[in-house]
């Protein structure tokens with residue numbers, strides 16, 4: 001049995017992950033954690049199990065923590081995982097360079113998997129985008145657009161940036177050097193070789209991503225559409241199974257799917 005602790009237990013993803021863990025015959029829910037003061041703290045989520053406001057005791061009981069919360073909670077969650085000798089999957093998006101540095105540091109002592117998107121299809125899409133960007137010269141403009149539900153707080157989405165990194169890798173340069181500012185704030189001719197981003201927000205969309213490669217007289221679009229959050233939850237639980245008992249290090253979803 002793989003013992004899994006869910007951080008952000010009251011959130012949209014946290015609830016989907018708890019349902020996935022509880023339905024899996026080889027997994028056991030070790031606990032659920034919410035921010036202090038959240039109305040769901042104290043809610044029963046299993047036999048003798050309530051949502052608590054402290055990750056530390058859950059980390060001591062769990063083999064793997066699954067974190068879909070907020071960047072502000074990352075340091076505390078990494079510390080809890082290290083103290084409890086638990087692996088951790090970080091699905092939270094909106095991470096800054098200092099968050100990635102903290103993840104790298106934690107990965108020296110525990111297994112850590114950080115993924116802006118835990119769906120199989122997005123790992124495959126990233127590989128296709130990298131291949132396409134490598135094959136096409138800078139006469140092909142790359143634009144990444146995404147649609148998410150009205151509650152999403154970060155933009156562009158972590159997945160859009162992840163796809164941008166794949167495209168930049170295909171072009172042989174870091175995304176920071178190729179990323180274009182939003183076209184509306186920087187009018188004028190488009191810089192050749194640059195990678196642009198556009199975000200839409202509305203309704204209950206779980207996440208659509210489109211990568212447009214626009215050349216002279218022809219266009220290619222590579223897309224992924226998430227029909228529900230269940231694909232992220234099942235990918236997260238799959239990743240937790242894979243992470244359990246692994247040696248310390250920083251891993252990616254592509255390692256799991258063998259892409």
Ligand code: NAD
Nearest residue numbers: 008010011012013034035068069073091092093116117118
């Ligand atoms: P949400 O707002 O519904 O849930 C986040 C939950 O985290 C909230 O209930 C909040 O109270 C809780 N939280 C905040 N601080 C906390 C703390 N210190 N300890 C414990 N819990 C805390 O958001 P969501 O839609 O579930 O998304 C959560 C994150 O996951 C976002 O960053 C989102 O972009 C990301 N996400 C990633 C994927 C993926 O595949 N990696 C998929 C969907 C969403």
